[in-house]
Amino acid sequence: MRIDTRYFNFYREVQRWRGQYVKLVVLIFSYALVCALLAVTLRLGDVLFKDLPGWIEVDNYVYSVVRRHNDGAVSGIEKNAINTLSTASQITKTSWIWPRSMELTKPNGQVGNLSVLVFSQTFFENLAPSLISEVQGEGIWLSHHFWQKNFSDHVSVDGLFFVHDRVEFPIPIRGVLPSKFDAVGPWKPDIWLSENYLAYSTPFSSKNTQLVDRFLNAVPEYYGIIQADSAVEPLALVNWLNDSDLMVGGIVIQEDGAEYAIYKNINFDPLAKSALVEQWTLIIILLVLFGMLVVINSIIIFSAQSLDSQAEYRLMRILGAKESLIFKTRFVFALVNALIVGVISLIFLEILSEIFNATPVFSSYMNGNELSASFTDWGAAWLVTTGLLLTTTFIPLVKQRNDSLFKRQAVTGKSIVRKVSEFIMLTAQMAIVLFAIELCFHIVWDQVKREQTHVLKSNVNTIKVNKFGSPISIASLRNANKNFGTNGSLAFSATEFTNTHSVLTENSVRIENNVAKYEMPIQVWAVSDNFFQVLDVPLLGLSDRWRNGVVINATAAKLLSGDNNDLLNTIGQEIDLGVIYGVQRIVGIAPDIPHQGRSAAPRPSVYTLLVNPVNQFVIYHQNSNATHSDVMFWLNNHVANIETERAALQTLIDEQDKVAYFLMYFTLAVSLILVGSVVVGLVYQIRADLNSSKWEFATLVAIGAPDSWIFWRSSAHLILAIIVAVPISLILLVNYQLILTSLQINMPQINVTLLLSSVLMTGAIVSWVMYLQLRKLVLRASFADLR
Amino acid sequence: MLMAPLIAIKNLSKSFATQAGNVDVLHDINLAIEDGESIAIVGPSGSGKSTLLSIIGLLETFQAGSFQLRDHAVDELTDRQKRIIRNQHIGWIFQNFNLLPDLTAWENVALPLKFNQSINRQHYFSLALEALERVGLIDKAKSFPTQLSGGQQQRVAIARALVTKPGLLLADEPTGNLDSESSKTIVDLLTQLAQEGSAVIVVTHDDSVARRCSRRLTLNSGRLVDEN
Known part of the structure; x- marks a missing residue:
């Protein structure tokens, strides 16, 4: 008879998890979530700090030039400043856009207030050279979304035109731009207008060219885009611009305290970007916490399993099994798990990307563009996750390898290093669970308080009226x-x-x-x-x-x-x-x-x-x-001659709360996952801990120790861990609150009652877990445990 | 008035529920033990020796028969009463010594005193030292178990068993992990304790230990087959 031994060791490894498959599934899903979170964080980092928007076709260094106000909001600069920048030695190209709203008569005769992006002649040449042939001359180019909404039933837009009351001739529609131009910076223009029509929008007659030119050069409405072949130091360029003479003869524009600012890439909405950066930081914090927890949990689970299989490995080594065989089998099993983690992480990644795309802050910053998964980022995240999985798998095994092959039964105590490292892991878990519970309590409390103190009735309706x-x-x-x-x-x-x-x-x-x-x-x-x-x-x-x-x-x-x-x-x-x-x-x-x-x-x-x-x-x-x-x-x-828009007041307020609610519910969900993970981890840790010293508790039972004393002895380290975890969780909470405050999200001041309740709740959860395990393992200890 | 025997067991039976059904471990055990007796329980592995010892030590329950411990009907005792009897009237000695590794020798010995509310805290130290002195380990009072040899650890365990001056000492293979010299010291100690009035019950495979006891009970397949 031939026995196929190729997969025997692998099957043995799978069998080792018999009765603990839930544990394995929790572990795999946790690693998959870590992998997906890491991939999203990397991708979001790319979007925030590296990527240029999809409508830019060039790959040289691109910078946005704006004026920054005290509150962080930005506005346009003078054309004069952009012209001056074009003379700077590092700058190779300059272009600009001017977002505005204009009252125009549409080809169907209807008057409408349209969102218009006026663009410089150099805009498409510098940034989207593939469209030069299509965007030439003067006139209007429809954005794709506006065309779809208003002109999709027209075979062609040729021959159609808009009318503006200050322009004495009709403005021809010259074409439709690709959909990637539907959103530029924070704007979603209906139409794109060539720059020559700006001459009709000044307070002066368009015929007075000298005054018009001076006005257009001096008015701070242009959002500049500059390009360079090498990296530019924004601050130096701003200083150079401040030192330049930007006066336009005969025109004085009142100072408003804003200062020039140059940002890398396209950044015309730094407030939205900083909100997104904060959100990104928040995800990193959660990722680090969750990652720590998963690593701690897996070390606990793998260590507990190693203890279970200690005798078997010792016997295998005594019988002459190659150590490489033991390691190889574990390695293959961990690698298979890592592959499963990879597949599941792709599903999580898809869900997380969807969540992000639905986030108001993100969609505002990305202007409708979606966060797509990047294979490189996912690959990097998977490699890191796999590394963590392999490391946590092998740490207990390496430790076991160092064990003596022959052991006599004797009293053995844990080393100080082991005790300290176990205590640190326990404290970290407690701090995370405490932080998560504190956060949940504060979020729920905040929500309840907000509902109670809400001053507006729900039945107020609004009608926004725009009268031409x-x-x-x-x-x-x-x-x-x-x-x-x-x-x-x-x-x-x-x-x-x-x-x-x-x-x-x-x-x-x-x-x-x-x-x-x-x-x-x-x-x-x-x-x-x-x-x-x-x-x-x-x-x-x-x-x-x-x-x-x-x-x-x-x-x-x-x-x-x-x-x-x-x-x-x-x-x-x-x-x-x-x-x-x-x-x-x-x-x-x-x-x-x-x-x-x-x-x-x-x-x-x-x-x-x-x-x-x-x-x-x-x-x-x-x-x-x-x-x-x-x-x-x-x-x-x-x-x-009016346009109206109807909305319930409550809806308008809810719309404002979207970002905060998203963050709150996201935090709540992650907090609950953290609490769940810690509880699962604690169950295994406490069970493994009690199992290894079961004889000790059985001895105490035999010599007549009361149950309370046994409970105290077995849980004293947990209580100490909670005490140490309280200040750590407070530090985490204060930092989290600072992040929310910087996002202008109102979180109630740290409430002592809520903190005490959180500590009590954590204590109750730990005691409950402890009691269940203790009742099962110790108070019902049999005589066999004493031997 | 005549005092009741220390242990009076009549028609005691015990079975364990397993996946394959109930397994009988003890059948119709009848036994009476007086103060100062030393008894060896012998028999092949799986004969029920340890189960009988754990029932006598109030760690296990039984399904049939009666067990009278001095004046107490054991099956009528509450868990709390059993705990107090274990703490004040029974001393345990195990094959693996079962000393708590994070406590010193004297702290291990003083442990049963801590659970006895009638003993003043100030007396712990002196009583524990007294017990350690009896087993010849006064100089090792502040040593941790890992710093002691096997024989010394077992002597500390005996000191812990006798610190409450119990009427009944139960020893499960007390010399199983010891060399012959240490074994002799331990058996001498147990014999001495019996002579001082405590009943000593020893489960053992070691014939030399059994020979030093006043009575020998042989168990086979859960039945008491021989007594001499």
Whole structure:
């Protein structure tokens, strides 16, 4: 009879896991998740720090030139500065884009406010040379998405044109750009317009070429893109630009405090990028924590298995088995596991990429482009994961190899090094589980608190109105209310509810007689006098109708009241809101309205009375007082030439909360996985630990030790590990909070009750795991354990 | 008034449930042991010696028969009562010594005293040292088990067994891991303890140990086949 021994050792290795297949599956899935997370982190790193966007066809050094404001937002620079940069020695090419909105009459005669990207003549030549032949001359090029939406039923766009009221001739549509040009930087233009039409958009007559040229050279609206054959030092170039004479004769543009900034690659939205970098950092932290946990868990699991098979290996070695055979079998088995890990990690990678593509921060930064998996990044991640898997497999085996072949039964104690390393591993596990539970508690608590303190009712609806042509007066808007049964059921604001562009960073705010003379950036909303009534928000200090002065929010009141802490003290004080709004008297205090979402830290805000005629405004109404169709009926009959957009107020707020919610739920999910992994790891570690000293506990039972004493002796190191883990987890939590704060996500201050609850919860989980194992292994110890 | 015998076992039977069904390990055991007796339990492997010892030591239960430990019906005792009896009236000696490796010799010896609430903490040290002195290891009081030889470890284990001055000493193969000289010292100690009034029950394969005992019980397939 012939016996095939080729796979015998491998099958023996598989059999070794009999009854523990769940453990093996958990291990494989954990490594697969580590692999996928690592691959996504590497890919995201490429996107953030290395990759150029898909619409750029060249591979030389590309930089973005902008002006950076105090709050981190950026805006365009002067054309003059771009022309100056083209003379710098390292710079080989320069081009620019000017994003703006323009009121244009479409080929079908409909007037629309379109998102336009004006581009320099050199733009396509420098950055997308393959399109030179298609993008030549003057006119409009439709972006692919706009074409699909509005012109897909046209056989050709040739002969079609747009009309602008300041351009005396029609502007021809010259073609449709590929879809990769649908999004450039943070903009998603409807149309691309050649630069010559800018001459018609200045405050001067297009015929006055000298003035027009000067204006266009001086106005800071151009987003520059410069290219070089070698790496450029951005700071040196900025200094060189600052030293250059950028004055344009006869034109003075008021300084706004912004400074030139040059970023590597295309980066016209550094705030979104920094948010993404923070998110990337967060993933790295989670990856490191999770990776540590998986490594610790696998060392524990493989060590426990090695102990189980110790006798068998010793016997094999005594019988003369080659050591290489033992190692080879383990190696092959680990390699097969690594291959399975690789396959599963691809599925995880796909899921993680989908999650990222659905993340608002990411899609805002990538402007609709998707995060695609890279084979190189995945390969690198798989190699690292495989390395970890092999190392953790072999550490216990190498240790076992050093064991003596002949052992007599004797009392053996653990070495100090082993005790310390075991304790460090245990503490790391405890710190991670504590951190994860603390985080979960804070997230859940934050959510509950936010829901409880949410000041807005859910039945408020908004209609965003864009009126073309002459603006509408406030009196007309007020009259609108008379058309509805309840007077005052419609409220108005001049800017969108969630608008953040109205932040007046250059304006300082002072209160007379206030010692602190507090200066702060503040957001200003111009709203109708019944704004707070319609939103059903209670006001402090304003009992009558709001006729003059401003209302501030609670955050502004807290900052303005300084050390006093008496918010009402701010009522009656004067506030300097700069050139546009002037000095105003504070007449009331509103609670913090979540303009930037409930998850965002409230910012100081001021509400002024809406007095000037407006082209763009928002109508607010409660469903109980006026229906959408009633309001639309009035609008269509009384306000001509409008575009409207309807949204529930709650939806607008939820939209703002998307990023924070994504991060919160992502963190919650990862935290729960961490807790689950630690609990599984602990079960095996405690079981292995108790198994190895079962005789010790059986002895204690035999000599009459009470159960509590046995429990204490077996769990003292766990309790000590929890105590040591508390400050470590606090450090992790504080750092995590700092990251969230930098993302402008509001996380409640670290709460002592929640921390204590987390410690108790961790203690309860550990005690429960301990008790189950102890009851099973020790308190029911048999006489055989004593022998 | 006559005192009840230390151990009175009548028609005791014990079986274990296995996958293949119930396996009987002890059948109809009848046994009476008085104070000061030294008894050797001998027999082939698997005959039920250790099971009988663990029942006598209140570590295992039995299915049939009765077991009277002095005035106590063992099957009526609670777990807590059994623990207290094990702690105060029974001393255990094992083949593998079973000393806790992270405790010194005297701490190991003092361990049973810690579980006895009626003993003052201040007396632990002196009682433990007294026990160590009896086994001739006073100079090794602060040594850890790993620093002691096999024979010394077993003497520390005996000191731990006798520190509470128990009426019953149970030894499971006490000389199984020892050389002949150490074995002789251990058997001398056990004999001496029996002479001082404690009942000593020893499970052994070693005929020289069995010969030093006042009675020898032979077990075969769970039955008491011979007593002399």
